[in-house]
Amino acid sequence: MKLIRYASIDGNSNGYWGLMALFAAFILAALGSSYFMEHNGHWVTGMNNQIVWGLPHVFAVFLIVAASGALNVASIASVFNKKAYKPLTRLSALLAIALLMGGLVVLVLDLGRPDRLVIAATIYNFKSIFAWNMILYSGFIGIVGVYLWTMMDETVNKYNRVAGISAFIWRLLLTTGTGSIFGFLVARQGYDAAIMAPMFIIMSFAFGLAFFILVMFAAYNGTGRELGDAIVNRMRNLLGIFVAAILYFFLVFHLTNLYATEHHGVEAFILRDGGVFTNMFWIGSIIVGGIVPLLMVYGPICKKSRTALAVASVLVILGGLASMYVIIIGGQAYPLQLFPGMETSSSFFDGVINSYSPTLPELMLGLGGVAVSLIVVTLAVKALHLLPVSLADSVADPHHKD
């Protein structure tokens, strides 16, 4: 394996500035949407007193989950000593920070009182997993930032492995915290499950890697730098394993619920009778986000195609958003069971399936979060030496023979 040379990209092409303008437009739209929602109050959104978390939360949680997963590539190199991934550790760490920033922006801008962010940052109720998450999120940015520093500065490179292991442990804690936001909700039929935490971790592996693959392709295609098959095929296999693992977790989660009579109602709702949620689950999560990407990764026809891997990554992301929609919004749409065994009704929508129609401002706020993540990456690859000049097999493959 040769010495890896890193260089920032020129970033002067029309394509580069076009991308920047596109991301900036989405960010402006998100800011406008947030102002619209805050100025009028949340009644202008699809959210209400029944569905209290909507589309912004789908995007926010997805990005936060993907953030920890994007660090995988770096972790595999630093923690598990797989040299093939070493050249891409910088991009991995940067993407992890960028995705988390995007997710947090959405989360904060959807608060009822985003102006009170300083309160959330200074007053903690340590029994709240939400409060712990604030520490986990800011700590993640700090630790991964230091980790990135140890990669880029020779003088502190000796601390790279320690930083890498710390970041790896922290990212596991972080996603455990994110999954536990739902796992700890004892009263709701769709949540209250310890499996939420590991399920979110395995989802993070796939979503983060899918993002990483797409960013890597875009960066190398856009700059004309060489990208060999060795690294691409490793990621292809890894993505397949992660997607298969998600399907396994879904299977265990729903089978366990199906065994318990008290959960039959919510399971029938998600799996059979839930309309948009049922479609999102079977078509979005299982087919588009699971089976099709698996076929594209492992199927004999697409096995060597980079286009297929790119499409599979896009599908994993879309499937991931669908999964988040089903978990977050589907979980709220199913009514709370105040009186098990009784039919309930009231002027406050007791006992009914709650409806939710996302609005344009919510969608734009969510997409704005994605744009924040991507603009951070786009700026960083121009400003910093993050990308190897070449990822040809002769550089990236530790087993390469000239």
Add this chain to the structure above:
Amino acid sequence: MKTENLTDTSKRKFLGGAAAAAGIVIAPGVLLQTVQAKPEGEAVTNKVRWGMLIDTNKCADDCTDCVTACNTENGLTGHDRPETDSQWIRKVTLKDKQTGHVKTLPVMCQHCETAPCADVCPTGASFKRADGIVLVDKHICIGCRYCMMACPYKARSFVHEDVQDQKDHAPRGKGTVESCTMCVHKVDNGENPACVTACNKEHKAMYFGDLNDANSEISKRLKQYGGKQIRADLGLNPGVRYQGV
């Protein structure tokens, strides 16, 4: 503010004498319940645990007096948007799937001993007072709505738009979460919550008092007739109990 204090003081003097016995018998079998006022300046203690008892057998199907009283007392004016308008107390109709038996009862914040809303609140805005009343500190609520996700009783509302005609004793704010305060402003003055007062005018289905005081009306009734918790399986020990469900 000064006028209010004077009023409070005079009210307290009156109540101090009148309510010392925690109740006035005006006729055999009829008890007008009042509760002991907390002296001004004295911190809330856990010596008392305020609670409510609702006898659903006396709760009339078509009566919403408790809801109306709550809305009036706390200035809960809506915008004719049922999905986003606040409701601190609501009448829930129950129908037994097996027998078809129908019953109605009011549901509001159950003022849990281990309140999930307070547990999940990142800033501590949702909190339980020492006397068991669960409240939201509107000054530090960031509007994340995690408490609404966590509440098993669907007791909380998010203020979705600007509010008008606010009451001094029940401040509300767009972008924050709110719920039944057990009329804490009245309780601290030795009065019953508005819903209980309204219910007592005709149906007398609601009782308010100190669950820690074995001699209080509510404790005696609970001891004699029992009382159920909604979602007792969650082990939250709510301060609101029901009979007849």
